[in-house]
Amino acid sequence: MATIKTSDGTEIFYKDWGPKTAQPIVFHHGWPLTADDWDTQMMFFLANGFRVIAHDRRGHGRSTQTDTGNEMDTYAADVAALTDHLDLKGAVHIGHSTGGGEVARYVARAKPGRVAKAVLVAAVPPIMVKTASNPGGLPMEVFDGIRTQVATNRAQFFLDLPTGPFYGFNRDGAKVLPGVIQNWWRQGMMGGAKAHYDCVAAFAQTDFTEDLKQIKVPTLVMHGDDDQIVPYQDAGVLSAKLVKGAELKIYKGYPHGMLTTHADVLNPDLLAFIRA
Template structure:
């Protein structure tokens, strides 16, 4: 297994395939680099160097009791980018990974990042606050924490249903996709996953988005039941200096899996532009 050891001793697992301009994929909660299989193979075949890591506490990386928050996540990516000497990289983040991309590019990406893409991403902020009245109430995330602590295996078996829109009329459950989501989730640690709920829901990325000056593609399904569209993608699009917003009618949160052909083609067009 390929991994780096960060300054605090955490081992970060990663895949690094191919050559050419690097594309770095940042996964959502509570998944792993494996969630990017359809994108890794597609862009490898298109002539790119493709890299995906397991965030600390997730997948094959160390199940950390500390550092499970966005500043450390972004610092881990910075250490990985330095170790692999990544330059002119494109960073692609889904869901929580979109927050990680925003924080990394804003704080550490100077001179290393060419473009970024945020897919069904959590920025600017998911939580309902006075400044963000359209967000989700804290009770939603408290419910996540309660269910995770009570029976993580069952909780992770239920989440893929709305995640992939399998609860929508005419959309059958793809059992293998559901099982693969569950497999990835159960590989990670309960403590870091628990902590990460706060990281993805309460972190305010407003200033990060304002600071990013590279081109950014913002992609979001308008039937996203995990990160509701109205309080995410259009707000991020307004805060970014150089962004393109693409909205996908009827697509779910997990559209990189359910509609990989569409997402991959649009990502490739953006990267080549």
């Protein structure tokens, strides 16, 4: 197991596959998952000649189950520590859901030369919670409910979410994939309850507006219009307007977990953007 130790002693687990001379792609996972959620993409891009890297966010998976630092500034600092350790140059950073927020904050602050392109997939920016300045957001009660479930009934909640809205398996005619549901549960239960609880505020209440405005590299925003977790109109559509020159791709009928359910479509689209 490859790990790095951050300045506060947290161990961050990561995978690093492929030739070190190839262009690196760094994958940032969603809540409450792990680097394993990117296995399909990592195998695809490895086969296409890239170096592929994914880490378990602090408090998640095989990284330290921290009770502190479970917020976006520290998440981005952990990514910076990893990219410095690996001395990555000209990397493409791809983030899904919460990982999209992590990408936005990291890329906005990255050292010159570290980042070549960015991709936000079904990502939480600009901000998820409903506020006076974000009337299209979700009510705070939604996130309070998630916190209650994590604190009191996490194992069942981590079955209910992938069984239902995460992958759109609750839609009429959906092909339910039990292995995908079980793998989601496995990844979630590897992490720490305290870190998962704290991360709800990180993905729901962090305002990424200024981060998005600071991104200067070519950026692709991808979102499904049947995303029941992060509604696309208040997320992907707004993010693409805030990142100068961003490309927006909306996928009709695709769910939040579309990287898993529709990898056959999204992986080639990602490859085309990276190679362009």
